Amino acid sequence: xxxxxxxxxxxxxxxxxxxxxxxxxxxxxxxxxxxxxxxxxxxxxxxxxxxxxxxxxxxxxxxxxxxxxxxxxxxxxxxxxxxxxxxxxxxxxxxxxxxxxxxxxxxxxxxxxxxxxxxxxxxxxxxxxxxxxxxxxxxxxxxxxxxxxxxxxxxxxxxxxxxxxxxxxxxxxxxxxxxxxxxxxxxxxxxxxxxxxxxxxxxxxxxxxxxxxxxxxxxxxxxxxxxxxxxxxxxxxxxxxxxxxxxxxxxxxxxxxxxxxxxxxxxxxxxxxxxxxxxxxxxxxxxxxxxxxxxxxxxxxxxxxxxxxxxxxxxxxxxxxxxxxxxxxxxxxxx
Amino acid sequence: xxxxxxxxxxxxxxxxxxxxxxxxxxxxxxxxxxxxxxxxxxxxxxxxxxxxxxxxxxxxxxxxxxxxxxxxxxxxxxxxxxxxxxxxxxxxxxxxxxxxxxxxxxxxxxxxxxxxxxxxxxxxxxxxxxxxxxxxxxxxxxxxxxxxxxxxxxxxxxxxxxxxxxxxxxxxxxxxxxxxxxxxxxxxxxxxxxxxxxxxxxxxxxxxxxxxxxxxxxxxxxxxxxxxxxxxxxxxxxxxxxxxxxxxxxxxxxxxxxxxxxxxxxxxxxxxxxxxxxxxxxxxxxxxxxxxxxxxxxxxxxxxxxxxxxxxxxxxxxxxxxxxx
Ligand SMILES: Nc1ncnc2c1ncn2[C@@H]1O[C@H](COP(=O)(O)OP(=O)(O)O)[C@@H](O)[C@H]1O
Ligand SMILES: [Mg+2]
Numbered sequence: 001x002x003x004x005x006x007x008x009x010x011x012x013x014x015x016x017x018x019x020x021x022x023x024x025x026x027x028x029x030x031x032x033x034x035x036x037x038x039x040x041x042x043x044x045x046x047x048x049x050x051x052x053x054x055x056x057x058x059x060x061x062x063x064x065x066x067x068x069x070x071x072x073x074x075x076x077x078x079x080x081x082x083x084x085x086x087x088x089x090x091x092x093x094x095x096x097x098x099x100x101x102x103x104x105x106x107x108x109x110x111x112x113x114x115x116x117x118x119x120x121x122x123x124x125x126x127x128x129x130x131x132x133x134x135x136x137x138x139x140x141x142x143x144x145x146x147x148x149x150x151x152x153x154x155x156x157x158x159x160x161x162x163x164x165x166x167x168x169x170x171x172x173x174x175x176x177x178x179x180x181x182x183x184x185x186x187x188x189x190x191x192x193x194x195x196x197x198x199x200x201x202x203x204x205x206x207x208x209x210x211x212x213x214x215x216x217x218x219x220x221x222x223x224x225x226x227x228x229x230x231x232x233x234x235x236x237x238x239x240x241x242x243x244x245x246x247x248x249x250x251x252x253x254x255x256x257x258x259x260x261x262x263x264x265x266x267x268x269x270x271x272x273x274x275x276x277x278x279x280x281x282x283x284x285x286x287x288x289x290x291x292x293x294x295x296x297x298x299x300x301x302x303x304x305x306x307x308x309x310x311x312x313x314x315x316x317x318x319x320x321x322x323x324x325x326x327x328x329x330x331x332x333x334x335x
Numbered sequence: 336x337x338x339x340x341x342x343x344x345x346x347x348x349x350x351x352x353x354x355x356x357x358x359x360x361x362x363x364x365x366x367x368x369x370x371x372x373x374x375x376x377x378x379x380x381x382x383x384x385x386x387x388x389x390x391x392x393x394x395x396x397x398x399x400x401x402x403x404x405x406x407x408x409x410x411x412x413x414x415x416x417x418x419x420x421x422x423x424x425x426x427x428x429x430x431x432x433x434x435x436x437x438x439x440x441x442x443x444x445x446x447x448x449x450x451x452x453x454x455x456x457x458x459x460x461x462x463x464x465x466x467x468x469x470x471x472x473x474x475x476x477x478x479x480x481x482x483x484x485x486x487x488x489x490x491x492x493x494x495x496x497x498x499x500x501x502x503x504x505x506x507x508x509x510x511x512x513x514x515x516x517x518x519x520x521x522x523x524x525x526x527x528x529x530x531x532x533x534x535x536x537x538x539x540x541x542x543x544x545x546x547x548x549x550x551x552x553x554x555x556x557x558x559x560x561x562x563x564x565x566x567x568x569x570x571x572x573x574x575x576x577x578x579x580x581x582x583x584x585x586x587x588x589x590x591x592x593x594x595x596x597x598x599x600x601x602x603x604x605x606x607x608x609x610x611x612x613x614x615x616x617x618x619x620x621x622x623x624x625x626x627x628x629x630x631x632x633x634x635x636x637x638x639x640x641x642x643x644x645x646x647x648x649x650x651x652x653x654x655x656x657x658x659x660x
Contacts, residue, residue, distance in 0.1 A: 230439040237393050237434075238454050238504075239426035248453070252444050328488040329443055 087303035098303035109284030113269040124215025132223030152213030177281035222254035267315030271308040339370035348405035361387040363568035376562030433515040441489035448485035495526040567622035574648035584650040
């Protein structure tokens with residue numbers, strides 16, 4: 001127990017340091033990237049018919065965003081505001097803050113991607129285990145392996161387009177895009193929830209189908225690999241039933257890398273699925289980031305990247321905490 | 336002692352591995368009989384087919400291996416005629432196994448207790464945890480392990496302890512036959528001796544027949560009464576250990592005994608010159624002919640048969656077959 005606490009503490013320290021480094025990098029990088037963010041703002045204002053990017057306006061923005069200060073001052077200011085959860089104003093959607101924008105889009109992304117990822121993981125892991133256990137010659141493997149390889153190699157946007165074509169244009173079952181029907185009152189009511197689910201099915205399906213191939217193949221190959229292990233052979237010699245050997249011996253060992261895979265995938269979720277959300281005009285983080293990138297909206301990009309990095313680091317930290325529970329071999333060594 | 340009831344009879348067993356380069360004749364026409372409670376050794380250089388034979392006795396020949404012929408009678412039943420379910424029931428309850436690599440033979444994510452309990456519940460049905468634990472802890476004590484091992488994971492045990500766990504596991508159902516495949520070859524010399532002693536003790540207490548597989552004739556001789564010398568998938572010589580030491584018939588056995596380190600000449604250990612032949616497309620004649628100091632022309636032409644030269648002493652060598660065909 002004491003050992004575990006020490007281990008947790010060590011991992012936590014690493015977690016904090018990583019985040020701090022990430023924050024700093026996120027601060028530095030945009031300042032070396034070519035392209036003047038204010039130019040983007042002024043040209044946008046010009047598009048909307050405002051005064052043609054007068055130097056005064058640029059100067060005003062420069063002050064507002066603190067860009068006229070020395071870099072170190074900017075950095076300290078940035079840290080101070082960050083600690084208050086303030087990620088600054090969005091340039092592209094000016095009066096809105098980055099935090100607001102992220103808060104608005106995160107639930108969409110997390111809701112869609114986490115459900116889709118977990119469903120895909122569960123199906124892929126279980127079918128992969130059964131197919132791997134049956135061996136190369138089994139009927140399900142002969143059908144599923146080429147299928148999974150096919151799915152795994154299709155880019156998901158192509159699959160998304162195929163799905164849209166079939167379900168929207170040919171059969172007309174699902175709406176083409178969006179997170180909900182425009183004009184629908186956004187509140188927690190059954191019709192609204194159903195509407196949201198209806199909108200999420202196609203994007204979810206494309207994620208599930210694509211990642212399913214991967215989960216299936218990785219679990220399958222793990223099980224096939226483990227079949228040659230001495231402890232599987234001994235379990236067979238013990239006269240255990242095939243089912244018991246699969247689930248208690250092979251599956252439990254094959255699960256370890258699979259769980260890490262799931263944790264990493266879940267952590268990647270917060271970044272959204274940029275292309276997918278773009279195709280479905282889904283109001284999540286991916287879409288937000290896509291728009292911020294095309295509009296050089298640095299504060300929003302920074303905020304988005306930061307959230308992604310924090311989520312990834314946090315997922316690693318959580319994984320470090322639970323891994324010893326599923327794999328007794330993990331020694332609580334330092335580092 | 337020789338008049339005991341036969342418990343295991345192997346007749347002309349052939350197990351081949353089918354590889355891209357051809358068939359590997361890992362076990363090629365092996366026959367022997369074992370009696371109740373007997374300790375029987377199988378010795379031979381690495382790669383001569385010992386482990387493959389052990390697996391065949393458990394009905395566990397897996398791809399790319401296949402049984403090409405022969406029969407195995409366990410307590411009178413030919414196990415190759417049984418269906419999968421019945422073979423599964425026989426495994427461990429009648430014939431159990433102590434693996435060569437105890438290091439990797441235990442499931443790393445399962446406690447020792449559960450791994451032993453699995454055997455009991457599979458073969459004897461459900462039992463409450465409390466009873467299982469008592470029984471398993473008692474079993475662990477008989478092989479010299481403390482009770483707490485019940486709750487431990489394999490990685491928390493030393494190599495010797497893991498091997499003891501495997502011994503405990505092998506006797507839990509009190510089988511008639513125990514196969515131990517080089518049970519101590521992965522351990523250091525001191526531990527080796529202690530673990531071997533444990534094995535012999537439990538075997539004697541149980542009255543089970545023991546097949547001890549090994550490559551070290553010296554170690555074998557201390558434990559078994561009768562042994563088979565295997566060479567390239569075949570049996571070269573079978574007999575009482577004492578007789579064989581005094582009067583080895585096969586040149587290979589002779590060389591094996593001569594190459595044993597003696598107390599005086601500890602550092603003088605030398606293997607037998609030459610390499611065992613490939614088991615892929617073996618030569619027409621005697622497999623040992625290319626290394627045999629007494630080789631005759633005839634040896635390269637015809638395969639010698641295993642014949643009984645003296646009572647209970649068999650050899651497959653042309654030097655000893657009176658009638659050369
Ligand atoms: N799965 C396999 N596929 C192909 N050849 C194998 C396989 N297992 C063992 N062999 C071959 O069968 C022969 C006997 O192996 P084995 O029974 O392990 O010998 P031993 O236990 O005496 O060292 C060796 O030549 C080995 O290369
Ligand atoms: Mg072997």
